[in-house]
Amino acid sequence: MTDSAGTQSAGGWFSRDNIIAKPGFSRWLVPPAALCVHLCIGQVYAFSVFNLPMTKLIGITESAPGDWKLTELGWIFSIAIVFLGISAAFTGTWLDRQGPRKAMFIAALCFGGGFLISALGVYVHQLWLIYLGYGVLGGCGLGIGYISPVKTLMTWFPDRPGMATGMAIMGFGGGAMIASPLSVWLMAQFSTPTHIGVAETFLTLGLIYLCFMMVGGTIVRVPPKGWEPEGYVPSTKPKKLVTDADVHVDTALKTPQFYLLWAILCLNVTAGIGVLGQASAMSQEMFPGKISVAAAAGFVGLLSLFNMLGRFFWASTSDYIGRRTTYMIFFLLGMALYAAVPWTGEVGSVALFVALYAVIISMYGGGFATIPAYLKDIFGIRYVGAIHGRLLTAWSAAGVFGPVLVNYIRQYQIDHGVAKADAYTITMYIMAGLLFLGFLCNLVMHSVHEKHHEKPEEARA
Numbered sequence: 001m002t003d004s005a006g007t008q009s010a011g012g013w014f015s016r017d018n019i020i021a022k023p024g025f026s027r028w029l030v031p032p033a034a035l036c037v038h039l040c041i042g043q044v045y046a047f048s049v050f051n052l053p054m055t056k057l058i059g060i061t062e063s064a065p066g067d068w069k070l071t072e073l074g075w076i077f078s079i080a081i082v083f084l085g086i087s088a089a090f091t092g093t094w095l096d097r098q099g100p101r102k103a104m105f106i107a108a109l110c111f112g113g114g115f116l117i118s119a120l121g122v123y124v125h126q127l128w129l130i131y132l133g134y135g136v137l138g139g140c141g142l143g144i145g146y147i148s149p150v151k152t153l154m155t156w157f158p159d160r161p162g163m164a165t166g167m168a169i170m171g172f173g174g175g176a177m178i179a180s181p182l183s184v185w186l187m188a189q190f191s192t193p194t195h196i197g198v199a200e201t202f203l204t205l206g207l208i209y210l211c212f213m214m215v216g217g218t219i220v221r222v223p224p225k226g227w228e229p230e231g232y233v234p235s236t237k238p239k240k241l242v243t244d245a246d247v248h249v250d251t252a253l254k255t256p257q258f259y260l261l262w263a264i265l266c267l268n269v270t271a272g273i274g275v276l277g278q279a280s281a282m283s284q285e286m287f288p289g290k291i292s293v294a295a296a297a298g299f300v301g302l303l304s305l306f307n308m309l310g311r312f313f314w315a316s317t318s319d320y321i322g323r324r325t326t327y328m329i330f331f332l333l334g335m336a337l338y339a340a341v342p343w344t345g346e347v348g349s350v351a352l353f354v355a356l357y358a359v360i361i362s363m364y365g366g367g368f369a370t371i372p373a374y375l376k377d378i379f380g381i382r383y384v385g386a387i388h389g390r391l392l393t394a395w396s397a398a399g400v401f402g403p404v405l406v407n408y409i410r411q412y413q414i415d416h417g418v419a420k421a422d423a424y425t426i427t428m429y430i431m432a433g434l435l436f437l438g439f440l441c442n443l444v445m446h447s448v449h450e451k452h453h454e455k456p457e458e459a460r461a
Contacts, residue, residue: 016099021221027156027229029219034149034168036216037104040209041111041145042175044084045304047077047134049183053196057125060196068127076135078399083139085396088147092389093249100148104217107145108210114138115206122199143392145213146172150372151385152222158381159232162323162373166315169369174308177301179205239377241324241445245453246380252387257378257448260441265371266394266401267438268330271338271431272364274402279303279357285420286345286353299354306358307365314366315373323374324445330363331439338432342425368395378448405430 012018051073058064095103117133149168157164186204190197228234252258275282280296291299318326337356344353375391376384406427413423 014098014102014105016097016101016222019099019101019221020224021227025221027223030149030153030156030221031164031167033104033216033219033221034153035171036219037107037145037148037213038168038171039175039178040213041107041142042172043179043205043209044077044080044138044142045173045176045307046179046183047080049180050198050201053187053198054122057122057196057198060194066125072127076130078403079131079135080139080142081399082396083136084142084146085393085399087140087143088389088392089143090389091144092147092386093383095144095148095389096151096383096385099222100152100220101217103144103148104220105214107141107148108213108217109141110137111141111145111213112206112210114141115202115209119199119202119206122202143389147385147389147392149216149220150388151381152220154372154376154381154384155223157229158234159229160316160319161376162318162370163312163316165372166312166369169315169372170308170311170365172368173311173365174304176304177308180301180304239322241322241447242377243380243447243453245450246382247378247387247448247452248454249383249386249390251452251454252379252383252448253390255448255452257445258387258391260445261371261374261378262391262394263441264327264438264445265367265391266398267434267441268327268334268364268367269395269398270402270405271334271434272361272367272402273398274406274427274431275357276303276307276361276364282424283353286424287348287350288420290348290350299357302354303357303361306362310362310365311369314363315369318370318373323370323377324442326366326370327374327442328439330367331435331442334360334363334435335432335439338428338435341428342422345422345424378445380454382454 051070054073055063055067055070057068058066063069091103114133114135114137117137118130119133121127121129121133150165153164153168154161183201183205186201187197190200247255280300283291283296283299314326314330337360341353341356344350344356371391372384372388375387379387406424409427409430410423413426414420
């Protein structure tokens, strides 16, 4: 965009002013731009495919004394999720000011650059470089990339905010479906009898993701001020827990509603992420001899599919039944399903086990996709990006709580003589208990008091 003197507007190509859509721009081009980012950063759910190969970088066929241990490698994912939450929390307000293009490009540089630094870490066999690369820098790319299109999508789709965010966040849930087989194929292409091709795979993925995420940043646009979809008539009928006012991000942090929503997201994610990380092992241990390693891998792939589809289905459904009702379903149905999982092992029904987990994981993904619209309903749209960023610290906490609960409780029971097939029973009941706490938090959710609403003169400022 140029001014009357023909000079580029302040901020250059990355300026928010330069991505205001021209007349005739189709809002349906914005979800693909968001997907370019979310399908890439969704790779984080497939990072575990590198864990076993990285325990054999020296030994090649089996772990050698100098090789890294799985326990050490497990921290890469945890660090990335922690920095996802931290970066989202600290950059949300900045993103609202600068716009999604600049955020998407910075996310691309961080996420792609994290892979490049990790490739160097593998090459020189320094694990701290991978912690720094994929964990810290890549985690920052995850957080900035995750929140970058959320407010923009809801602004383009005021008639269907849940569906809009669901379309993008669906990509994050499905990114592993692309990344997992691609990573395995690349490692096979680069490996030799004396070398495992992890470093080259990291390098290749970093460049691929860098390019695709930049495509998203190039396509994205924001609507002109006051824009509304053709034929859209805002509802004048008051809706419970839906406000037309705006609450400033700093003020939102002083309300009980923010912390109730933080707990709602944290408890839902803790239950889901804990079992998602152990899905393969759990299926094999609960059904010894019935589920092979290959079948367990297929089961994980199926869960990734339901994780992805659940994000779109539940977020879209929330546009019709409301966010609070949607989360009521997550918690009440989730409690019943988690409590029923041990029973499927007792009766030996693999089909029921798979079916229960498919629904559970769909609601896990749905929780992520529905929360931005829930925030918009409670706090208004003006600061929703910044508030969403702060709320994602709940994900960071859940990324630690969930796996720790599942792994340590399982190990404690096995150490005390419980058979592996029965070692998850108490864990499932505990997860159901966490969902009950989430249900209580959602039950007491209420509208923000008018004293916290931004005044008209403050909004103009």
